Amino acid sequence: MTLSDIDLNLLLLFHRLMRERRVSTVAEQMNMSQPGVSNALAKLRRRLGDPLFVRGPGGVVPTPFALSLAEPVGQALAILHAALHPETGFDPLRVTRTITIGMTDIGEVVFLPALVERLSREAPGIALNTVRDTSIDLRHEMAEGRVDLAIGLLPQLKGGFYQRRLFDQRYVCLFRRGHALEDAPLTLAAWSEAEHLVVVSAGTGHGRVDDWLKQRGVHRRVRLTVPHFMSVGYILQRTDLIATLPEQLALQLAAPFSLSLRALPLTLPAAPIHLLWHARVQQDEGNRWLREMVIDLFAESAKKTQEKKIVRKS
Incomplete structure (x- = not known):
C-alpha cells in the first residue's frame, strides 16, 4: 500500500475517533451522518487490513494496531495543519x-x-x-x-x-527672513520677477510643477537649478533666491534655516x-x-x- 491509496479525510476521521471514541460525536464534528462515518471507517479498515475500532462500553475501543498508528498519524496531521495555517507570531518588540x-x-x-x-x-x-x-x-x-x-x-x-x-502635498513659496518679499504682497508678478531656485528631482513627479507652469504660460526667472532638495535650505538662507517647494518640506526647513513661508499667488495642483x-x-x-x-x-x-x-x- 502507498500513500496515494489513503484519503487524507480518512486519516482525519481516524484521528478524531481516537480522541473522541464515539461515532456520533465525530459525525457531528465532521458534518457527516453516522452511517457516513461508519462507511468511511469500513473503507479505512479495508485499506489497512485491520478493524481499527471495536464496540465497547459507551463507544468504540481502538485495536492494538490503531494504537500504534495514533501517535504518528496525529503528528503528521499536526505538521500539515501548521504548514497550512502558519502562525508567524510577529512581535515588533522581539523582531530583529x-x-x-x-x-x-x-x-x-x-x-x-x-x-x-x-x-x-x-x-x-x-x-x-x-x-x-x-x-x-x-x-x-x-x-x-x-x-x-x-x-x-x-x-x-x-x-x-x-x-x-x-x-x-501643497506647494508654497520659501525664502530667507528679511527678504524683500517678506513684508510685501506676494503677487504673481512679484513671484515671477524674483530669482528662483528650482529643483529638478527626476522620477519623483515633482517635475510636474514646471510642466504645469509652462502649459499655462507662467514664466519665472530661474537663477539656479539643482538636482535634489537637500541643499535648498542652505542656499536660500544666504541668498535672495526664492523656491517653490512641497509644504511639508518647507515646514521642516523654515525654522532651522531662518526661512519664511508664504502661500503662492497661484494655485498649483496638489501632489x-x-x-x-x-x-x-x-x-x-x-x-x-x-x-x-x-x-x-x-x-x-x-x-x-x-x-x-x-x-x-x-
Whole structure:
C-alpha cells in the first residue's frame, strides 16, 4: 500500500475517533451522518487490513494496531495543519531585521524623524535603510523583495502594487527672513520677477510643477537649478533666491534655516503622496504592521482613505 491509496479525510476521521471514541460525536464534528462515518471507517479498515475500532462500553475501543498508528498519524496531521495555517507570531518588540524603504530626500526629511522615533519605542530591533528610486529600479527591487515599502509621489509604480494615499502635498513659496518679499504682497508678478531656485528631482513627479507652469504660460526667472532638495535650505538662507517647494518640506526647513513661508499667488495642483507596497507582501504580517504604523503617523483622514490595488494601464 502507498500513500496515494489513503484519503487524507480518512486519516482525519481516524484521528478524531481516537480522541473522541464515539461515532456520533465525530459525525457531528465532521458534518457527516453516522452511517457516513461508519462507511468511511469500513473503507479505512479495508485499506489497512485491520478493524481499527471495536464496540465497547459507551463507544468504540481502538485495536492494538490503531494504537500504534495514533501517535504518528496525529503528528503528521499536526505538521500539515501548521504548514497550512502558519502562525508567524510577529512581535515588533522581539523582531530583529532591516527594513528598506524607497523615498526621496524630501521623504527623509519629512518622514524619517518621526518614523525612527516611533520604531525606537515599539520595535527597537528594526533598523531602517532608505534607497532612492532614481538610483535603482524601484519596481524591480520591490518585486524581488529587496525594498519593503515606498513613500512619495511615485507615478512609475503601477500594476502589481497596492497603494494608500497619505495626504495631498501643497506647494508654497520659501525664502530667507528679511527678504524683500517678506513684508510685501506676494503677487504673481512679484513671484515671477524674483530669482528662483528650482529643483529638478527626476522620477519623483515633482517635475510636474514646471510642466504645469509652462502649459499655462507662467514664466519665472530661474537663477539656479539643482538636482535634489537637500541643499535648498542652505542656499536660500544666504541668498535672495526664492523656491517653490512641497509644504511639508518647507515646514521642516523654515525654522532651522531662518526661512519664511508664504502661500503662492497661484494655485498649483496638489501632489498625492502615497504609501506603496508590492502585491507579494500584501498578506505579510510584518509588512502590514509597518504599513499601519506609517498610516497612523502620516495619513490625513485615515479612516476615509482606503488601500487599493493599482490597475495597470496601457
